[in-house]
Amino acid sequence: xxxxxxxxxxxxxxxxxxxxxxxxxxxxxxxxxxxxxxxxxxxxxxxxxxxxxxxxxxxxxxxxxxxxxxxxxxxxxxxxxxxxxxxxxxxxxxxxxxxxxxxxxxxxxxxxxxxxxxxxxxxxxxxxxxxxxxxxxxxxxxxxxxxxxxxxxxxxxxxxxxxxxxxxxxxxxxxxxxxxxxxxxxx
Amino acid sequence: xxxxxxxxxxxxxxxxxxxxxxxxxxxxxxxxxxxxxxxxxxxxxxxxxxxxxxxxxxxxxxxxxxxxxxxxxxxxxxxxxxxxxxxxxxxxxxxxxxxxxxxxxxxxxxxxxxxxxxxxxxxxxxxxxxxxxxxxxxxxxxxxxxxxxxxxxxxxxxxxxxxxxxxxxxxxxxxxxxxxxxxxxxx
Amino acid sequence: xxxxxxxxxxxxxxxxxxxxxxxxxxxxxxxxxxxxxxxxxxxxxxxxxxxxxxxxxxxxxxxxxxxxxxxxxxxxxxxxxxxxxxxxxxxxxxxxxxxxxxxxxxxxxxxxxxxxxxxxxxxxxxxxxxxxxxxxxxxxxxxxxxxxxxxxxxxxxxxxxxxxxxxxxxxxxxxxxxxxxxxxxxx
Amino acid sequence: xxxxxxxxxxxxxxxxxxxxxxxxxxxxxxxxxxxxxxxxxxxxxxxxxxxxxxxxxxxxxxxxxxxxxxxxxxxxxxxxxxxxxxxxxxxxxxxxxxxxxxxxxxxxxxxxxxxxxxxxxxxxxxxxxxxxxxxxxxxxxxxxxxxxxxxxxxxxxxxxxxxxxxxxxxxxxxxxxxxxxxxxxxx
Numbered sequence: 226x227x228x229x230x231x232x233x234x235x236x237x238x239x240x241x242x243x244x245x246x247x248x249x250x251x252x253x254x255x256x257x258x259x260x261x262x263x264x265x266x267x268x269x270x271x272x273x274x275x276x277x278x279x280x281x282x283x284x285x286x287x288x289x290x291x292x293x294x295x296x297x298x299x300x301x302x303x304x305x306x307x308x309x310x311x312x313x314x315x316x317x318x319x320x321x322x323x324x325x326x327x328x329x330x331x332x333x334x335x336x337x338x339x340x341x342x343x344x345x346x347x348x349x350x351x352x353x354x355x356x357x358x359x360x361x362x363x364x365x366x367x368x369x370x371x372x373x374x375x376x377x378x379x380x381x382x383x384x385x386x387x388x389x390x391x392x393x394x395x396x397x398x399x400x401x402x403x404x405x406x407x408x409x410x411x412x
Numbered sequence: 413x414x415x416x417x418x419x420x421x422x423x424x425x426x427x428x429x430x431x432x433x434x435x436x437x438x439x440x441x442x443x444x445x446x447x448x449x450x451x452x453x454x455x456x457x458x459x460x461x462x463x464x465x466x467x468x469x470x471x472x473x474x475x476x477x478x479x480x481x482x483x484x485x486x487x488x489x490x491x492x493x494x495x496x497x498x499x500x501x502x503x504x505x506x507x508x509x510x511x512x513x514x515x516x517x518x519x520x521x522x523x524x525x526x527x528x529x530x531x532x533x534x535x536x537x538x539x540x541x542x543x544x545x546x547x548x549x550x551x552x553x554x555x556x557x558x559x560x561x562x563x564x565x566x567x568x569x570x571x572x573x574x575x576x577x578x579x580x581x582x583x584x585x586x587x588x589x590x591x592x593x594x595x596x597x598x599x
Numbered sequence: 600x601x602x603x604x605x606x607x608x609x610x611x612x613x614x615x616x617x618x619x620x621x622x623x624x625x626x627x628x629x630x631x632x633x634x635x636x637x638x639x640x641x642x643x644x645x646x647x648x649x650x651x652x653x654x655x656x657x658x659x660x661x662x663x664x665x666x667x668x669x670x671x672x673x674x675x676x677x678x679x680x681x682x683x684x685x686x687x688x689x690x691x692x693x694x695x696x697x698x699x700x701x702x703x704x705x706x707x708x709x710x711x712x713x714x715x716x717x718x719x720x721x722x723x724x725x726x727x728x729x730x731x732x733x734x735x736x737x738x739x740x741x742x743x744x745x746x747x748x749x750x751x752x753x754x755x756x757x758x759x760x761x762x763x764x765x766x767x768x769x770x771x772x773x774x775x776x777x778x779x780x781x782x783x784x785x786x
Numbered sequence: 787x788x789x790x791x792x793x794x795x796x797x798x799x800x801x802x803x804x805x806x807x808x809x810x811x812x813x814x815x816x817x818x819x820x821x822x823x824x825x826x827x828x829x830x831x832x833x834x835x836x837x838x839x840x841x842x843x844x845x846x847x848x849x850x851x852x853x854x855x856x857x858x859x860x861x862x863x864x865x866x867x868x869x870x871x872x873x874x875x876x877x878x879x880x881x882x883x884x885x886x887x888x889x890x891x892x893x894x895x896x897x898x899x900x901x902x903x904x905x906x907x908x909x910x911x912x913x914x915x916x917x918x919x920x921x922x923x924x925x926x927x928x929x930x931x932x933x934x935x936x937x938x939x940x941x942x943x944x945x946x947x948x949x950x951x952x953x954x955x956x957x958x959x960x961x962x963x964x965x966x967x968x969x970x971x972x973x
Binding site: 343 | 427428478479480524527529530532580583584
Binding site for chain 1: 646700701702703704706707709710717718719721722723724725726727728729730766767770
């Protein structure tokens with residue numbers, strides 16, 4: 226298929242269609258939407274009393290519909306996979322394969338996801354990235370066999386963004402499903 | 413009214429209700445929604461052929477519904493007004509009143525607005541802030557009489573964000589008014 | 600003193616001279632350089648074996664010499680103090696006085712400090728802001744009597760920046776005092 | 787050489803030694819330090835009267851000594867080169883090869899460079915990225931033959947950072963070569 230045709234197809238689908246591709250890419254690296262929803266639930270439960278796991282899953286899916294988020298994920302996961310295949314030259318190869326603590330481009334990509342839902346997600350992102358609960362910890366243990374240098378930061382960022390989105394919606398009274406979308410600005 | 417009552421009222425209204433207050437604050441400092449729409453039209457016209465001024469006005473209004481954007485505007489305009497009233501001590505008073513070129517907190521607040529619609533707005537923000545077309549130039553001329561240190565960066569950021577939102581929606585085929593909102597993720 | 604004279608004086612001193620003013624402002628709000636050094640030590644000790652509290656104090660002082668850091672501190676602390684004096688109108692007054700969890704401009708200012716030393720400080724910033732160890736916890740307890748909405752985020756950011764600076768310098772072999780400064784790029 | 791050996795070697799050299807590697811990588815993509823210095827001179831000349839091209843070249847070299855800057859460059863240029871070789875799968879392949887205007891990860895990496903010298907560089911970055919003077923325009927013309935999706939943003943960011951560094955140093959009276967480095971905090 227020519228570049229033009231692919232481009233057209235992509236335009237037609239829009240970022241809505243790309244969401245399912247992103248979910249596939251994450252699954253290929255061992256992360257399911259449910260894992261992300263659980264992370265969101267664990268950090269947001271105490272602030273939003275009637276929060277359900279389903280609310281969290283829905284919020285994660287909305288985050289994954291944003292083109293900026295999708296592009297950060299496509300780029301980060303490609304970097305991880307190419308590092309696994311040994312496609313980088315030095316000094317990048319070693320930094321990526323060892324998840325060098327002074328290599329901060331993974332945090333830079335993650336920040337671009339968090340920022341979409343405003344700065345209130347920053348704290349949760351940093352906390353998740355440090356404490357590594359749930360799926361983040363599991364991914365981290367696989368380091369050695371696999372390169373997950375970008376993956377763990379991306380996951381922490383998606384969860385922090387989905388939690389920030391829920392916090393904004395809870396304040397606006399837009400959390401319950403029957404709500405009119407017209408009154409829910411931050412989506 | 414007690415702090416609790418005000419908080420409740422604010423929660424009830426949500427960020428939707430605050431939009432009109434933001435528009436009032438901007439008007440008080442000499443900036444109308446139409447001025448912002450014109451800026452958006454001038455930078456986005458060549459990329460979106462059938463763009464109308466009304467599309468731009470609508471996009472600006474959507475940007476002004478985001479709580480993060482509102483808070484950046486409330487904070488920045490308060491800083492400008494308090495500097496005018498001479499409420500700051502040194503060295504901040506002089507930096508704010510002279511719009512010191514090495515004081516970058518106005519850009520920092522502006523960036524938090526731009527980031528909500530992804531990094532593609534960065535270039536337009538910088539360009540508008542440097543070239544100062546339309547209302548930005550007019551505001552800049554008033555410096556001396558008034559303190560507009562934050563205002564000009566905030567305006568450039570709102571316009572850049574509204575332009576980025578239009579670019580994303582045009583790609584998703586969500587620009588025309590009859591479109592189903594369910595297919596338009598980036599709002 | 601005229602605005603021009605103050606400006607000249609400020610230029611002459613440079614950001615080096617302003618450091619002592621920043622330290623005074625922080626002390627006025629209950630935070631000493633030693634408190635900041637202790638925070639840095641607590642988060643960086645395990646990564647830099649021979650780290651001393653003196654290294655941490657020195658790193659904090661270097662962070663406080665940066666003009667961007669100084670301006671974020673001057674601006675944030677002024678906002679806290681003006682909120683205490685009741686100088687803001689609504690809805691900002693309530694958001695600042697109650698440290699509203701959806702008000703993220705304090706995190707925005709803090710991020711501008713962290714970024715000066717690269718993205719590796721982001722994780723520590725988020726962690727400190729969530730867990731609130733040492734002086735951050737003490738400041739947080741005073742909320743109610745005082746407005747410390749910006750102060751706690753600024754402190755977490757200064758400590759995260761000073762820790763990131765130490766991490767970069769340790770890698771470059773520039774931590775020990777006798778080292779030639781010419782070989783130590785990240786300052 | 788084993789990963790451990792390479793890592794040790796890299797640590798020994800520190801970010802100072804990596805500078806020359808970064809300069810080589812940029813040269814391989816058609817960009818010389820002189821090209822970057824000319825860009826800096828063109829945007830900063832009017833603000834710093836006695837500025838020389840040599841000051842600008844020196845400032846660019848200092849920017850290239852920062853580890854965060856180096857890592858953004860290594861990562862971005864690797865992405866460009868791998869896209870040229872057809873190593874990415876869709877949808878990333880098309881976005882990178884066509885420099886899709888809605889792909890913003892190049893701006894995200896660039897921003898991480900600009901931020902090291904504070905937010906005052908943001909405006910110059912956006913302006914350079916929009917107007918594309920000097921080497922940026924030349925690189926942009928090569929698109930089609932080569933993939934320079936990341937390169938042009940990286941160059942604009944390096945120049946904006948070097949200009950911001952000069953602005954800070956000029957204010958601190960640290961521009962002239964005979965100056966004591968101890969009085970020059972922002973390096």
